[in-house]
Amino acid sequence: RPATNFRYQLHSSAWKATALSPTKRIQREIPGSYGLPLLGSISDRFNYFYFQGTEEFFRSRAEKYQSTVFRVNMPPGPPFFPDPRVIVLLDQQSFPALFDVSKVSKRDVFTGTYKPSADFNGGYRILSYLDADEPRHAQIKAFCFDMLKSRAKSIVPGMDFAACRCFDRWEKELRAKQAPELVSSIEEICLAFLTRALMDHDATGASGLSTETIKKWLAPQIAPVALLDAIPPPIMELLHVFPLPFAVVKKDYEAIVSYFSAHSTALLDLAATHGVPRDEALHNLIFMVCFNTFGGLIRLLPEVVQRVHESGVAKELSNEVAAAVRDAGGRLTARSIDGMPLLHSVVYECLRFQPPVPFQYARARQDMVIESHKEAFRVKKGEMLCGFQPFATRDGVVFDRPNEFLPRRFMGDDGAKLLKYVLWSNGPQTENPSVDNKHCAGKDFIVLVTRLFLAEFFLRYESFQLDGQSIKSLSRRSPST
Numbered sequence: 001r002p003a004t005n006f007r008y009q010l011h012s013s014a015w016k017a018t019a020l021s022p023t024k025r026i027q028r029e030i031p032g033s034y035g036l037p038l039l040g041s042i043s044d045r046f047n048y049f050y051f052q053g054t055e056e057f058f059r060s061r062a063e064k065y066q067s068t069v070f071r072v073n074m075p076p077g078p079p080f081f082p083d084p085r086v087i088v089l090l091d092q093q094s095f096p097a098l099f100d101v102s103k104v105s106k107r108d109v110f111t112g113t114y115k116p117s118a119d120f121n122g123g124y125r126i127l128s129y130l131d132a133d134e135p136r137h138a139q140i141k142a143f144c145f146d147m148l149k150s151r152a153k154s155i156v157p158g159m160d161f162a163a164c165r166c167f168d169r170w171e172k173e174l175r176a177k178q179a180p181e182l183v184s185s186i187e188e189i190c191l192a193f194l195t196r197a198l199m200d201h202d203a204t205g206a207s208g209l210s211t212e213t214i215k216k217w218l219a220p221q222i223a224p225v226a227l228l229d230a231i232p233p234p235i236m237e238l239l240h241v242f243p244l245p246f247a248v249v250k251k252d253y254e255a256i257v258s259y260f261s262a263h264s265t266a267l268l269d270l271a272a273t274h275g276v277p278r279d280e281a282l283h284n285l286i287f288m289v290c291f292n293t294f295g296g297l298i299r300l301l302p303e304v305v306q307r308v309h310e311s312g313v314a315k316e317l318s319n320e321v322a323a324a325v326r327d328a329g330g331r332l333t334a335r336s337i338d339g340m341p342l343l344h345s346v347v348y349e350c351l352r353f354q355p356p357v358p359f360q361y362a363r364a365r366q367d368m369v370i371e372s373h374k375e376a377f378r379v380k381k382g383e384m385l386c387g388f389q390p391f392a393t394r395d396g397v398v399f400d401r402p403n404e405f406l407p408r409r410f411m412g413d414d415g416a417k418l419l420k421y422v423l424w425s426n427g428p429q430t431e432n433p434s435v436d437n438k439h440c441a442g443k444d445f446i447v448l449v450t451r452l453f454l455a456e457f458f459l460r461y462e463s464f465q466l467d468g469q470s471i472k473s474l475s476r477r478s479p480s481t
């Protein structure tokens with residue numbers, strides 16, 4: 001379910017403070033407190049989930065301390081999860097400290113202050129949990145890059161296949177006076193697209209791998225930091241202090257492993273050329289496809305549809321897509337997508353406005369100094385940093401009208417200058433992932449796939465209406481336009 005439209009912007013002088021020159025920055029103790037052992041973490045966790053909610057939790061503390069850097073406890077908590085104490089980073093000046101792998105370690109921090117058992121991953125420490133200085137990191141990441149490169153030609157046809165099949169179904173359902181459900185439809189598109197594009201197979205066919213199986217495997221891994229409306233708070237709280245054992249999803253993971261074992265021979269051969277043993281490569285591949293990609297896309301794409309709907313930009317997008325495809329000889333290709341600047345800007349604005357993965361964590365490798373817009377803070381070796389990205393990407397110091405969704409924000413030369421502040425991929429949009437950093441290996445792939453999904457949609461439709469999470473109507477483009 002897409003997140004509701006939070007107002008992530010801070011109103012107070014915490015944003016308004018103009019940047020001082022580095023020499024004038026005041027060094028002070030990081031404000032905030034962890035409270036009493038156990039009680040402090042319970043109080044912060046209850047405020048975070050139930051009494052204040054995520055946005056107010058961070059906003060109220062930033063305003064109280066007049067600082068976008070402060071100390072607080074983050075879920076999950078003791079007694080069964082490790083140390084919840086973190087230093088929060090909320091602004092564009094401090095957030096990039098998380099990307100500097102020479103000063104911070106990213107070992108076992110992918111999900112936050114806790115790491116799910118390796119049993120969920122065939123007993124391996126998966127790439128996303130490896131620090132950049134661990135030798136396996138470069139090998140597996142190189143495999144990931146190579147996999148995406150080797151499948152480049154299948155991306156456009158894969159999305160065409162998955163999206164058009166879903167659009168046909170939507171139209172059939174609408175004719176039968178049913179309202180197609182947006183989120184589950186997008187989940188189906190994602191799974192069909194990914195397995196088709198990466199493995200020349202359609203998992204949503206008779207072979208038996210379903211979106212539900214994948215989500216069941218994902219759930220216990222993220223439950224310690226999740227809040228689900230469907231689960232009563234007392235049970236939810238148990239999940240925030242007690243890790244669910246792998247046994248509860250063992251059968252589901254076995255089904256996933258069996259599917260990938262049967263259909264990824266060529267990709268595992270590729271992994272072997274990077275020195276990654278087949279079994280370790282298999283579990284990494286599953287994580288890349290099902291956690292990194294499927295888990296990310298099912299948050300991003302419904303959000304994109306909602307934003308496009310609310311911002312009233314559908315007709316213009318449809319015209320832009322149709323014109324670019326016509327100019328490219330009538331076919332939607334990776335190249336024809338380049339002639340769609342509005343579509344491109346909309347995708348970046350979605351990634352800025354509601355980053356699909358809102359938290360990034362890292363641990364200080366050494367004593368270091370972290371600067372906010374107005375101050376500098378000393379951080380000690382071993383302390384945990386926690387960036388809450390939606391505040392940083394709605395930082396009023398670098399973005400005009402930061403809390404508004406502006407479809408054209410990233411168009412033209414001035415728009416391009418803002419891309420360095422788009423941070424969804426664990427690094428600035430203007431920089432590239434490599435085997436030496438922890439920048440998301442799928443950064444360019446995801447931008448392309450999101451543009452392709454929208455282009456497929458607007459090649460067929462010129463407008464649409466949503467009713468909450470359901471599709472109310474779709475209006476087809478006439479073939480002559």
Ligand code: HEM
Pocket residue numbers: 106109110127128129130137141144148288289292293295296297300356357359360361424425426437438439440441442443445446
């Ligand atoms: C890392 C976001 C899709 C592969 C990350 C991180 C983020 C992220 C925030 C850094 C996490 C951290 O360490 O704090 C996303 C989102 C995606 C997406 C939102 C989809 C919407 C993909 C895809 C792939 C991928 C398509 C590749 C198939 C990875 C890998 C890492 C990573 C391998 C770890 C990088 C490393 O260890 O150096 N992703 N990602 N991701 N992502 Fe993505």
